[in-house]
Amino acid sequence: MRLLYFCHPIILIMISEIIIGNVCKKYPNGIEALKDVSLEIFKGQFFTLLGPNGAGKSTLVRILTTLARKDSGHFLIAGLDPETDYRKIQKLIGVALQDNEIDPAGTVENLLIFQARLFGISAKDATQKAGVLIELFELGNECRKKAGELSGGNKRRLHCALALVHKPQVLFLDEPTVGMDPLARANFWEIITQMNQTENVTVFLTTQYLEEADRYASNMALINEGKICYNGTIAGFKKMVNPDRTLSLDDAYLKYIKTNHRQ
Amino acid sequence: MINSASFLLIKRCIVKLIKQPASPLTGFGMSLFFLLVYNAGIGGIGDLEAFGNAGYLSFVFPITIISLAMGSSAGAGQTLNADMQSGYFKRLYLSPAPRTILVLAPIIADTLSSLFFSMLLIAIGAAFGVVFKFGLLSVLGVLLLSFLWSLTLCGFSSGVMIRTGQHQSASIVTNAVFPLLFLSTTFLPRELMQAKWLLAVSWANPVTYVLEGNRYLLAGTSSAVFFYLAVLILGVTSVLSVIYALSGAGKIKV
Numbered sequence: 196m197r198l199l200y201f202c203h204p205i206i207l208i209m210i211s212e213i214i215i216g217n218v219c220k221k222y223p224n225g226i227e228a229l230k231d232v233s234l235e236i237f238k239g240q241f242f243t244l245l246g247p248n249g250a251g252k253s254t255l256v257r258i259l260t261t262l263a264r265k266d267s268g269h270f271l272i273a274g275l276d277p278e279t280d281y282r283k284i285q286k287l288i289g290v291a292l293q294d295n296e297i298d299p300a301g302t303v304e305n306l307l308i309f310q311a312r313l314f315g316i317s318a319k320d321a322t323q324k325a326g327v328l329i330e331l332f333e334l335g336n337e338c339r340k341k342a343g344e345l346s347g348g349n350k351r352r353l354h355c356a357l358a359l360v361h362k363p364q365v366l367f368l369d370e371p372t373v374g375m376d377p378l379a380r381a382n383f384w385e386i387i388t389q390m391n392q393t394e395n396v397t398v399f400l401t402t403q404y405l406e407e408a409d410r411y412a413s414n415m416a417l418i419n420e421g422k423i424c425y426n427g428t429i430a431g432f433k434k435m436v437n438p439d440r441t442l443s444l445d446d447a448y449l450k451y452i453k454t455n456h457r458q
Numbered sequence: 459m460i461n462s463a464s465f466l467l468i469k470r471c472i473v474k475l476i477k478q479p480a481s482p483l484t485g486f487g488m489s490l491f492f493l494l495v496y497n498a499g500i501g502g503i504g505d506l507e508a509f510g511n512a513g514y515l516s517f518v519f520p521i522t523i524i525s526l527a528m529g530s531s532a533g534a535g536q537t538l539n540a541d542m543q544s545g546y547f548k549r550l551y552l553s554p555a556p557r558t559i560l561v562l563a564p565i566i567a568d569t570l571s572s573l574f575f576s577m578l579l580i581a582i583g584a585a586f587g588v589v590f591k592f593g594l595l596s597v598l599g600v601l602l603l604s605f606l607w608s609l610t611l612c613g614f615s616s617g618v619m620i621r622t623g624q625h626q627s628a629s630i631v632t633n634a635v636f637p638l639l640f641l642s643t644t645f646l647p648r649e650l651m652q653a654k655w656l657l658a659v660s661w662a663n664p665v666t667y668v669l670e671g672n673r674y675l676l677a678g679t680s681s682a683v684f685f686y687l688a689v690l691i692l693g694v695t696s697v698l699s700v701i702y703a704l705s706g707a708g709k710i711k712v
Contacts, residue, residue: 260552262712285554296549298541300474309470313463313553357549 211271212238212365212397213259218268220254220421228254230421232268236414239395241388243402243412243429245448251421252401253293256369259399260290272365286314289363291371295354299343303334303353306342307360314361321360328356331386333379347374355383359390365397366390372404384411409444417448419455463555464563471567474537481536482571485529489522489579493586496521496645509647510679516589517679520672521644522579523604524665528636530572531611532629538564538616539625548712561620561707565612565700572608576601589677596675599685603671606692611635613699620706635665642666647679664691 213236220229228251236242244252257263259270261281270277272284298306304325311321329338332352337345342353351374358366366387372380388411390396402408408415408429415432417425425432429444436447475482497515509517538561541547550560580588580597590596615628641656642665651657660666670680671688 262548262551282554282556285552288552290552292548294545294548296545296547298546299544300477300540309466310549310553312466313550313555315462315554 209237211235212240213270213272213399215255215259215270216268218255218258218265218270220251220258220263220266227421229258229265232418232421232423234416234423234426236397236399238397239391240414241391241398241400241412243400243408243415244418245401245405245408245415246418247452248403250418252418253369255418256290256292256367256399256401260288260292260367261285286361287364288367289358289361289365290367290369291355291358292367292369293373295350297342297350297354297357300341302339302341303345304329304338306353307356310357311360316361324360328360331382332356333382348376348379351375352379352383359386362394363396366399368398368400368402370402371400372402372407380407387411405445405448406443417451419452424455425451463553464559467550467555467559467563468566471537471563472570474540475567475571478536479571481533482530482568482575484532485526485572486575486578488529489526489575490582492518492525493522493579493583497586500645510677513587513589513677515583515587516677517647517673518645519583519588519676520600520669521639522583523576523600523672524607524639524668526575526579527572527604527608527611528632530568530575530608531615532632533625534568534612534615534628534631535564535619536625536628537567539619539628542623542710547710551712557707558704561616561703561710562700565609565616565703568612568616569605569608572612573601573605576604576608591674591676591678599675600672603668603675603685603688603692606689606696607668609696610692610699613696613703617699617703617706620703621709623711638663638665643669664688664695667691 213234215232215234218229218232219227221227232251232255244255246252254263258265259272261277261284273287275284275287277284301309307325307328308321311324312318316324329335332355334349334352334356337349342350345353355371368387372383375383384407387398391398400408400412412429414427415425415429416423417432425435433442433444433447436442436451442450493515496518500514538547541550547560551557580600584590592599611631615631618630619625619628641659642663643651643660644665648657648660651660667684667688670684674680674682674685
Protein backbone atom coordinates (compact mmCIF):
# COMPACT_ATOMS: atom_id res chain seq x y z
CA MET A 196 0.00 0.00 0.00
CA ARG A 197 2.75 2.44 -0.83
CA LEU A 198 1.51 5.38 -2.85
CA LEU A 199 3.50 7.23 -5.42
CA TYR A 200 2.70 10.84 -6.18
CA PHE A 201 4.09 12.51 -9.25
CA CYS A 202 4.04 16.29 -9.28
CA HIS A 203 5.00 18.55 -12.14
CA PRO A 204 7.47 20.19 -12.85
CA ILE A 205 9.70 18.45 -10.30
CA ILE A 206 8.84 14.83 -9.79
CA LEU A 207 8.32 14.14 -6.12
CA ILE A 208 8.03 10.56 -5.03
CA MET A 209 6.14 10.38 -1.77
CA ILE A 210 6.04 7.05 -0.03
CA SER A 211 3.47 6.44 2.65
CA GLU A 212 5.11 5.73 6.00
CA ILE A 213 1.96 5.50 8.11
CA ILE A 214 -1.41 4.55 6.69
CA ILE A 215 -4.37 4.61 9.05
CA GLY A 216 -7.73 3.41 7.78
CA ASN A 217 -11.02 3.71 9.70
CA VAL A 218 -9.49 3.02 13.11
CA CYS A 219 -12.02 2.92 15.95
CA LYS A 220 -11.45 2.54 19.65
CA LYS A 221 -14.00 2.39 22.44
CA TYR A 222 -12.95 2.13 26.08
CA PRO A 223 -14.72 -0.24 28.50
CA ASN A 224 -16.36 2.79 30.18
CA GLY A 225 -18.18 3.47 26.92
CA ILE A 226 -16.10 6.45 25.76
CA GLU A 227 -15.44 6.36 22.04
CA ALA A 228 -11.85 7.58 21.88
CA LEU A 229 -11.46 7.19 18.11
CA LYS A 230 -14.18 7.25 15.48
CA ASP A 231 -13.20 6.09 12.00
CA VAL A 232 -9.82 7.78 12.00
CA SER A 233 -8.07 7.70 8.64
CA LEU A 234 -4.76 9.43 7.94
CA GLU A 235 -1.79 9.09 5.66
CA ILE A 236 1.67 10.31 6.61
CA PHE A 237 4.47 10.25 4.12
CA LYS A 238 8.06 9.25 4.58
CA GLY A 239 10.17 12.11 5.92
CA GLN A 240 7.12 14.20 6.79
CA PHE A 241 6.99 16.22 9.99
CA PHE A 242 3.39 15.64 10.98
CA THR A 243 1.56 16.94 14.00
CA LEU A 244 -1.72 15.77 15.47
CA LEU A 245 -3.47 18.51 17.38
CA GLY A 246 -6.57 18.58 19.51
CA PRO A 247 -7.89 19.42 22.95
CA ASN A 248 -7.27 17.24 26.01
CA GLY A 249 -9.10 13.95 25.73
CA ALA A 250 -9.60 14.31 21.98
CA GLY A 251 -7.96 10.95 21.25
CA LYS A 252 -4.40 11.97 20.35
CA SER A 253 -2.62 9.79 22.88
CA THR A 254 -4.96 6.88 22.21
CA LEU A 255 -4.03 7.01 18.54
CA VAL A 256 -0.31 7.16 19.38
CA ARG A 257 -0.68 4.22 21.76
CA ILE A 258 -2.41 2.20 19.05
CA LEU A 259 0.15 3.10 16.38
CA THR A 260 3.02 2.15 18.69
CA THR A 261 1.28 -1.17 19.49
CA LEU A 262 0.81 -0.31 23.18
CA ALA A 263 -2.98 -0.49 22.79
CA ARG A 264 -5.27 -2.42 20.49
CA LYS A 265 -7.75 -0.90 18.10
CA ASP A 266 -11.32 -2.21 17.96
CA SER A 267 -11.59 -2.03 14.20
CA GLY A 268 -9.90 -0.56 11.13
CA HIS A 269 -6.33 -1.10 10.04
CA PHE A 270 -2.98 0.63 9.94
CA LEU A 271 0.43 0.02 8.47
CA ILE A 272 3.81 1.39 9.54
CA ALA A 273 6.38 1.34 6.75
CA GLY A 274 4.18 -1.21 5.02
CA LEU A 275 4.19 -3.52 8.04
CA ASP A 276 1.06 -4.84 9.70
CA PRO A 277 1.24 -4.63 13.52
CA GLU A 278 -0.87 -7.77 13.86
CA THR A 279 1.85 -9.90 12.33
CA ASP A 280 5.01 -7.77 12.36
CA TYR A 281 4.98 -5.89 15.66
CA ARG A 282 8.59 -6.78 16.45
CA LYS A 283 9.76 -5.46 13.08
CA ILE A 284 7.74 -2.30 13.71
CA GLN A 285 9.34 -1.84 17.14
CA LYS A 286 12.75 -1.82 15.48
CA LEU A 287 11.68 0.97 13.13
CA ILE A 288 9.98 3.28 15.57
CA GLY A 289 11.20 5.49 18.39
CA VAL A 290 8.68 6.48 21.01
CA ALA A 291 8.66 9.24 23.63
CA LEU A 292 5.33 9.27 25.44
CA GLN A 293 3.93 11.73 27.95
CA ASP A 294 5.29 9.95 31.04
CA ASN A 295 8.97 9.35 31.63
CA GLU A 296 9.44 5.61 31.15
CA ILE A 297 12.75 5.35 32.95
CA ASP A 298 14.24 2.82 35.37
CA PRO A 299 15.08 5.06 38.34
CA ALA A 300 17.75 2.66 39.58
CA GLY A 301 19.78 2.73 36.35
CA THR A 302 22.43 5.31 35.55
CA VAL A 303 21.94 7.58 32.54
CA GLU A 304 24.78 5.95 30.63
CA ASN A 305 23.78 2.37 31.48
CA LEU A 306 20.15 2.95 30.53
CA LEU A 307 21.15 4.29 27.13
CA ILE A 308 23.57 1.41 26.53
CA PHE A 309 20.99 -1.16 27.65
CA GLN A 310 18.32 0.38 25.43
CA ALA A 311 20.64 0.26 22.42
CA ARG A 312 21.58 -3.35 23.14
CA LEU A 313 17.92 -4.33 23.35
CA PHE A 314 17.68 -3.21 19.74
CA GLY A 315 20.52 -5.52 18.76
CA ILE A 316 23.31 -2.95 18.73
CA SER A 317 26.71 -4.37 19.74
CA ALA A 318 28.16 -3.44 23.13
CA LYS A 319 30.87 -1.30 21.54
CA ASP A 320 28.49 0.62 19.26
CA ALA A 321 25.95 0.96 22.07
CA THR A 322 28.54 2.64 24.29
CA GLN A 323 29.50 4.97 21.44
CA LYS A 324 25.87 5.85 20.68
CA ALA A 325 25.18 6.47 24.37
CA GLY A 326 28.14 8.87 24.45
CA VAL A 327 26.87 10.77 21.41
CA LEU A 328 23.37 11.13 22.87
CA ILE A 329 24.70 12.18 26.27
CA GLU A 330 26.60 14.95 24.51
CA LEU A 331 23.68 15.91 22.25
CA PHE A 332 21.24 16.12 25.14
CA GLU A 333 23.81 17.83 27.38
CA LEU A 334 23.68 15.13 30.04
CA GLY A 335 27.46 14.90 30.42
CA ASN A 336 27.46 15.92 34.07
CA GLU A 337 24.67 13.49 34.88
CA CYS A 338 25.81 10.39 33.00
CA ARG A 339 26.92 8.48 36.11
CA LYS A 340 23.88 9.55 38.12
CA LYS A 341 20.93 7.27 38.68
CA ALA A 342 17.90 8.32 36.64
CA GLY A 343 15.85 8.62 39.82
CA GLU A 344 18.22 11.32 41.07
CA LEU A 345 17.84 13.54 37.98
CA SER A 346 15.84 16.76 37.89
CA GLY A 347 12.50 16.68 36.06
CA GLY A 348 13.93 18.38 32.98
CA ASN A 349 16.92 16.04 32.80
CA LYS A 350 14.67 13.01 33.19
CA ARG A 351 12.75 14.31 30.20
CA ARG A 352 15.95 14.71 28.19
CA LEU A 353 16.99 11.15 29.03
CA HIS A 354 13.50 9.93 28.16
CA CYS A 355 13.76 11.52 24.72
CA ALA A 356 17.34 10.33 24.21
CA LEU A 357 16.21 6.75 24.91
CA ALA A 358 13.72 7.04 22.05
CA LEU A 359 16.48 7.92 19.58
CA VAL A 360 19.21 5.50 20.58
CA HIS A 361 18.51 2.96 17.80
CA LYS A 362 18.18 5.57 15.03
CA PRO A 363 14.47 5.05 14.37
CA GLN A 364 12.90 5.52 10.96
CA VAL A 365 9.67 6.87 12.45
CA LEU A 366 9.45 8.95 15.62
CA PHE A 367 6.33 9.15 17.75
CA LEU A 368 6.54 12.11 20.10
CA ASP A 369 3.63 12.54 22.49
CA GLU A 370 4.02 15.90 24.25
CA PRO A 371 7.79 15.40 24.27
CA THR A 372 8.95 18.74 25.62
CA VAL A 373 6.67 19.00 28.67
CA GLY A 374 8.84 19.93 31.64
CA MET A 375 11.87 20.99 29.61
CA ASP A 376 13.32 24.47 30.04
CA PRO A 377 13.37 26.73 26.91
CA LEU A 378 17.03 25.97 26.17
CA ALA A 379 16.51 22.23 26.44
CA ARG A 380 13.43 22.51 24.22
CA ALA A 381 15.35 24.42 21.57
CA ASN A 382 18.15 21.86 21.75
CA PHE A 383 15.67 18.99 21.48
CA TRP A 384 13.98 20.44 18.40
CA GLU A 385 17.33 21.08 16.77
CA ILE A 386 18.13 17.38 17.13
CA ILE A 387 14.72 16.28 15.86
CA THR A 388 14.63 18.66 12.88
CA GLN A 389 18.14 17.58 11.92
CA MET A 390 17.06 13.93 12.00
CA ASN A 391 13.98 14.84 9.98
CA GLN A 392 15.83 16.85 7.37
CA THR A 393 19.11 15.01 6.97
CA GLU A 394 18.07 11.44 7.72
CA ASN A 395 14.50 11.67 6.37
CA VAL A 396 13.05 10.45 9.67
CA THR A 397 9.26 10.68 9.77
CA VAL A 398 7.97 12.56 12.81
CA PHE A 399 4.52 12.06 14.32
CA LEU A 400 4.09 14.73 16.98
CA THR A 401 1.31 15.53 19.40
CA THR A 402 1.74 18.69 21.40
CA GLN A 403 -0.09 21.46 23.20
CA TYR A 404 2.78 23.85 22.43
CA LEU A 405 1.32 25.05 19.13
CA GLU A 406 4.21 27.40 18.39
CA GLU A 407 6.43 24.29 18.22
CA ALA A 408 4.06 22.58 15.81
CA ASP A 409 3.84 25.79 13.76
CA ARG A 410 7.58 26.15 13.57
CA TYR A 411 8.64 22.59 12.81
CA ALA A 412 5.75 20.64 11.29
CA SER A 413 4.55 20.89 7.71
CA ASN A 414 1.38 18.85 7.90
CA MET A 415 -1.24 18.46 10.56
CA ALA A 416 -4.49 16.83 11.50
CA LEU A 417 -6.95 18.14 14.02
CA ILE A 418 -8.80 15.64 16.13
CA ASN A 419 -11.75 16.42 18.35
CA GLU A 420 -13.89 13.94 20.27
CA GLY A 421 -12.22 11.10 18.40
CA LYS A 422 -12.95 12.46 14.90
CA ILE A 423 -10.53 13.96 12.44
CA CYS A 424 -11.80 17.49 11.72
CA TYR A 425 -8.97 18.63 9.48
CA ASN A 426 -6.17 16.89 7.62
CA GLY A 427 -3.74 18.79 5.44
CA THR A 428 -1.00 21.38 5.56
CA ILE A 429 -0.64 23.83 8.42
CA ALA A 430 -0.79 26.71 5.95
CA GLY A 431 -4.01 25.26 4.55
CA PHE A 432 -5.53 25.09 8.02
CA LYS A 433 -4.69 28.69 8.76
CA LYS A 434 -6.20 29.73 5.45
CA MET A 435 -9.32 27.65 6.04
CA VAL A 436 -9.94 29.26 9.43
CA ASN A 437 -9.29 32.80 8.24
CA PRO A 438 -8.92 33.31 4.48
CA ASP A 439 -8.42 37.07 4.79
CA ARG A 440 -5.55 37.31 7.21
CA THR A 441 -2.65 35.03 8.10
CA LEU A 442 -3.01 33.83 11.67
CA SER A 443 -0.52 32.02 13.83
CA LEU A 444 -1.36 28.35 14.31
CA ASP A 445 -2.17 29.14 17.94
CA ASP A 446 -4.78 31.75 16.94
CA ALA A 447 -6.18 29.68 14.09
CA TYR A 448 -6.51 26.64 16.36
CA LEU A 449 -8.25 28.61 19.11
CA LYS A 450 -10.62 30.21 16.65
CA TYR A 451 -11.45 26.86 15.08
CA ILE A 452 -11.99 25.08 18.41
CA LYS A 453 -14.12 27.90 19.84
CA THR A 454 -16.30 27.99 16.73
CA ASN A 455 -16.57 24.23 16.69
CA HIS A 456 -17.56 24.05 20.37
CA ARG A 457 -20.21 26.75 19.88
CA GLN A 458 -21.68 24.71 17.05
CA MET B 459 15.87 -20.05 20.77
CA ILE B 460 16.77 -17.40 23.30
CA ASN B 461 17.88 -14.23 21.51
CA SER B 462 20.25 -11.55 22.75
CA ALA B 463 17.45 -9.24 23.94
CA SER B 464 16.00 -12.07 26.03
CA PHE B 465 19.42 -12.85 27.46
CA LEU B 466 19.93 -9.15 28.32
CA LEU B 467 16.59 -8.99 30.11
CA ILE B 468 17.30 -12.12 32.15
CA LYS B 469 20.77 -10.80 33.00
CA ARG B 470 19.27 -7.48 34.07
CA CYS B 471 16.85 -9.24 36.45
CA ILE B 472 19.69 -11.29 37.95
CA VAL B 473 21.79 -8.15 38.49
CA LYS B 474 18.79 -6.46 40.13
CA LEU B 475 18.39 -9.45 42.47
CA ILE B 476 22.07 -9.32 43.39
CA LYS B 477 21.72 -5.61 44.19
CA GLN B 478 18.51 -6.15 46.17
CA PRO B 479 18.82 -9.64 47.61
CA ALA B 480 16.36 -9.29 50.51
CA SER B 481 13.93 -12.00 49.35
CA PRO B 482 16.40 -14.78 48.50
CA LEU B 483 18.45 -13.98 51.62
CA THR B 484 15.30 -14.28 53.75
CA GLY B 485 14.62 -17.69 52.24
CA PHE B 486 18.22 -18.73 52.80
CA GLY B 487 18.17 -17.55 56.42
CA MET B 488 14.93 -19.42 57.06
CA SER B 489 16.44 -22.58 55.59
CA LEU B 490 19.59 -22.33 57.67
CA PHE B 491 17.37 -21.89 60.71
CA PHE B 492 15.52 -25.12 59.93
CA LEU B 493 18.74 -26.98 59.25
CA LEU B 494 20.73 -25.93 62.29
CA VAL B 495 18.16 -25.15 64.98
CA TYR B 496 15.90 -28.13 64.39
CA ASN B 497 18.84 -30.50 64.31
CA ALA B 498 20.27 -28.97 67.48
CA GLY B 499 16.91 -29.00 69.27
CA ILE B 500 15.29 -32.28 68.33
CA GLY B 501 18.09 -34.02 66.45
CA GLY B 502 18.15 -36.71 69.16
CA ILE B 503 14.98 -38.32 67.79
CA GLY B 504 17.00 -39.24 64.73
CA ASP B 505 18.22 -42.23 66.73
CA LEU B 506 14.79 -43.82 66.31
CA GLU B 507 14.75 -46.64 63.78
CA ALA B 508 12.16 -44.95 61.55
CA PHE B 509 14.67 -42.20 60.67
CA GLY B 510 17.14 -44.70 59.20
CA ASN B 511 20.90 -44.67 59.73
CA ALA B 512 21.71 -41.20 58.37
CA GLY B 513 20.40 -39.25 61.38
CA TYR B 514 17.95 -36.39 61.77
CA LEU B 515 20.07 -33.87 59.82
CA SER B 516 19.64 -35.79 56.56
CA PHE B 517 15.96 -36.26 57.38
CA VAL B 518 15.28 -32.58 57.99
CA PHE B 519 17.48 -31.31 55.13
CA PRO B 520 14.72 -31.45 52.44
CA ILE B 521 12.63 -28.96 54.39
CA THR B 522 15.47 -26.43 54.04
CA ILE B 523 15.29 -26.80 50.26
CA ILE B 524 11.52 -26.34 50.33
CA SER B 525 11.56 -23.32 52.62
CA LEU B 526 14.32 -21.70 50.56
CA ALA B 527 12.09 -21.52 47.49
CA MET B 528 9.19 -20.32 49.63
CA GLY B 529 11.26 -17.41 50.91
CA SER B 530 12.42 -16.48 47.40
CA SER B 531 8.95 -16.69 45.89
CA ALA B 532 7.51 -14.38 48.55
CA GLY B 533 9.44 -11.61 46.78
CA ALA B 534 9.05 -13.05 43.29
CA GLY B 535 8.82 -10.66 40.39
CA GLN B 536 10.23 -7.70 42.33
CA THR B 537 11.98 -6.42 39.19
CA LEU B 538 8.83 -6.78 37.13
CA ASN B 539 6.84 -4.95 39.78
CA ALA B 540 9.38 -2.13 40.02
CA ASP B 541 9.31 -1.77 36.22
CA MET B 542 5.51 -1.68 36.25
CA GLN B 543 5.48 0.99 38.95
CA SER B 544 8.12 3.20 37.32
CA GLY B 545 6.65 2.91 33.82
CA TYR B 546 9.90 1.40 32.52
CA PHE B 547 7.95 -1.74 31.62
CA LYS B 548 6.32 0.33 28.86
CA ARG B 549 9.71 1.11 27.36
CA LEU B 550 10.71 -2.55 27.50
CA TYR B 551 7.36 -3.43 25.96
CA LEU B 552 8.17 -1.09 23.07
CA SER B 553 11.50 -2.81 22.40
CA PRO B 554 11.81 -5.67 19.91
CA ALA B 555 12.32 -8.16 22.78
CA PRO B 556 9.72 -10.96 22.79
CA ARG B 557 6.91 -9.83 25.11
CA THR B 558 6.71 -13.18 26.86
CA ILE B 559 10.31 -12.79 28.03
CA LEU B 560 9.39 -9.56 29.87
CA VAL B 561 7.34 -11.74 32.24
CA LEU B 562 9.55 -14.82 32.07
CA ALA B 563 12.87 -13.04 32.76
CA PRO B 564 12.09 -12.20 36.42
CA ILE B 565 10.72 -15.71 37.02
CA ILE B 566 13.88 -17.24 35.56
CA ALA B 567 16.05 -14.89 37.66
CA ASP B 568 14.16 -15.76 40.86
CA THR B 569 14.40 -19.48 40.10
CA LEU B 570 18.12 -19.29 39.33
CA SER B 571 18.73 -17.37 42.54
CA SER B 572 16.91 -20.08 44.46
CA LEU B 573 19.01 -22.69 42.69
CA PHE B 574 22.21 -20.87 43.64
CA PHE B 575 21.24 -20.77 47.31
CA SER B 576 20.26 -24.46 47.09
CA MET B 577 23.83 -25.24 46.03
CA LEU B 578 25.07 -23.21 48.98
CA LEU B 579 22.76 -25.12 51.31
CA ILE B 580 23.91 -28.44 49.90
CA ALA B 581 27.53 -27.44 50.55
CA ILE B 582 26.69 -26.38 54.12
CA GLY B 583 24.59 -29.52 54.64
CA ALA B 584 27.44 -31.72 53.41
CA ALA B 585 29.84 -29.94 55.74
CA PHE B 586 27.52 -30.66 58.68
CA GLY B 587 27.17 -34.33 57.74
CA VAL B 588 24.13 -34.65 55.47
CA VAL B 589 24.39 -37.95 53.61
CA PHE B 590 24.09 -38.01 49.78
CA LYS B 591 23.42 -41.68 49.07
CA PHE B 592 24.15 -41.59 45.32
CA GLY B 593 26.90 -38.97 45.51
CA LEU B 594 26.81 -36.46 42.65
CA LEU B 595 23.61 -37.99 41.26
CA SER B 596 21.90 -37.26 44.57
CA VAL B 597 23.11 -33.65 44.45
CA LEU B 598 21.80 -33.25 40.89
CA GLY B 599 18.49 -34.85 41.85
CA VAL B 600 18.06 -32.49 44.83
CA LEU B 601 18.89 -29.54 42.57
CA LEU B 602 16.34 -30.72 39.98
CA LEU B 603 13.58 -30.91 42.60
CA SER B 604 14.67 -27.54 43.99
CA PHE B 605 14.56 -25.98 40.50
CA LEU B 606 11.08 -27.31 39.71
CA TRP B 607 9.71 -26.37 43.15
CA SER B 608 11.14 -22.83 42.88
CA LEU B 609 9.82 -22.42 39.34
CA THR B 610 6.37 -23.51 40.51
CA LEU B 611 6.25 -21.06 43.41
CA CYS B 612 7.89 -18.15 41.55
CA GLY B 613 5.60 -18.65 38.54
CA PHE B 614 2.42 -18.65 40.60
CA SER B 615 3.65 -15.77 42.80
CA SER B 616 4.52 -13.65 39.75
CA GLY B 617 1.16 -14.50 38.18
CA VAL B 618 -0.67 -13.30 41.29
CA MET B 619 1.49 -10.15 41.44
CA ILE B 620 0.84 -9.36 37.76
CA ARG B 621 -2.91 -9.70 38.23
CA THR B 622 -3.12 -7.61 41.37
CA GLY B 623 -0.41 -5.11 40.43
CA GLN B 624 0.86 -5.23 44.01
CA HIS B 625 4.21 -6.65 45.00
CA GLN B 626 3.03 -7.70 48.48
CA SER B 627 0.50 -10.05 46.93
CA ALA B 628 3.33 -12.30 45.72
CA SER B 629 3.51 -13.68 49.26
CA ILE B 630 -0.03 -15.06 48.94
CA VAL B 631 1.34 -18.23 47.36
CA THR B 632 3.92 -18.69 50.15
CA ASN B 633 1.21 -18.22 52.76
CA ALA B 634 -1.01 -20.70 50.96
CA VAL B 635 1.76 -23.31 50.76
CA PHE B 636 2.97 -22.86 54.34
CA PRO B 637 0.23 -25.01 55.99
CA LEU B 638 1.06 -27.81 53.55
CA LEU B 639 4.40 -28.22 55.35
CA PHE B 640 2.60 -29.24 58.53
CA LEU B 641 0.26 -31.57 56.65
CA SER B 642 3.12 -33.64 55.29
CA THR B 643 6.05 -35.70 56.55
CA THR B 644 8.11 -32.60 57.26
CA PHE B 645 9.18 -33.41 60.82
CA LEU B 646 8.33 -37.10 61.23
CA PRO B 647 8.39 -40.16 59.00
CA ARG B 648 5.02 -41.71 58.06
CA GLU B 649 5.61 -44.60 60.42
CA LEU B 650 5.54 -42.26 63.42
CA MET B 651 2.42 -40.34 62.42
CA GLN B 652 -0.35 -41.28 64.82
CA ALA B 653 -3.38 -39.43 63.45
CA LYS B 654 -4.81 -41.40 60.55
CA TRP B 655 -6.42 -38.30 59.01
CA LEU B 656 -3.01 -36.59 58.91
CA LEU B 657 -1.50 -39.62 57.22
CA ALA B 658 -4.33 -39.62 54.68
CA VAL B 659 -3.94 -35.90 54.00
CA SER B 660 -0.19 -36.24 53.63
CA TRP B 661 -0.70 -38.67 50.72
CA ALA B 662 -2.71 -36.02 48.87
CA ASN B 663 -0.19 -33.32 49.65
CA PRO B 664 2.42 -32.67 46.89
CA VAL B 665 4.90 -31.42 49.50
CA THR B 666 5.08 -34.98 50.88
CA TYR B 667 6.33 -36.25 47.51
CA VAL B 668 8.97 -33.52 47.28
CA LEU B 669 10.16 -34.31 50.81
CA GLU B 670 10.17 -38.08 50.32
CA GLY B 671 11.75 -37.76 46.88
CA ASN B 672 14.58 -35.81 48.48
CA ARG B 673 14.87 -38.36 51.27
CA TYR B 674 15.28 -41.12 48.71
CA LEU B 675 18.23 -39.18 47.24
CA LEU B 676 19.78 -38.30 50.62
CA ALA B 677 19.59 -41.13 53.17
CA GLY B 678 17.60 -43.54 51.03
CA THR B 679 14.86 -43.77 53.66
CA SER B 680 12.11 -43.50 51.02
CA SER B 681 11.28 -45.31 47.83
CA ALA B 682 12.51 -44.18 44.39
CA VAL B 683 8.87 -43.97 43.35
CA PHE B 684 8.53 -40.84 45.47
CA PHE B 685 11.34 -39.17 43.55
CA TYR B 686 9.81 -39.98 40.16
CA LEU B 687 6.38 -38.87 41.33
CA ALA B 688 7.88 -35.65 42.73
CA VAL B 689 9.53 -34.89 39.35
CA LEU B 690 6.25 -35.60 37.57
CA ILE B 691 4.11 -33.52 39.93
CA LEU B 692 6.53 -30.58 40.02
CA GLY B 693 7.04 -30.80 36.25
CA VAL B 694 3.31 -30.36 35.74
CA THR B 695 2.91 -27.63 38.39
CA SER B 696 5.90 -25.65 37.10
CA VAL B 697 4.51 -25.68 33.54
CA LEU B 698 1.09 -24.65 34.87
CA SER B 699 2.63 -21.85 36.93
CA VAL B 700 4.50 -20.43 33.94
CA ILE B 701 1.32 -20.60 31.84
CA TYR B 702 -0.54 -18.85 34.66
CA ALA B 703 2.04 -16.06 34.81
CA LEU B 704 2.20 -15.63 31.03
CA SER B 705 -1.57 -15.59 30.67
CA GLY B 706 -1.60 -12.61 33.03
CA ALA B 707 0.83 -10.66 30.85
CA GLY B 708 -2.04 -9.19 28.84
CA LYS B 709 -3.45 -7.69 32.04
CA ILE B 710 -0.37 -5.53 32.65
CA LYS B 711 -1.31 -1.92 32.01
CA VAL B 712 1.07 -0.27 29.57
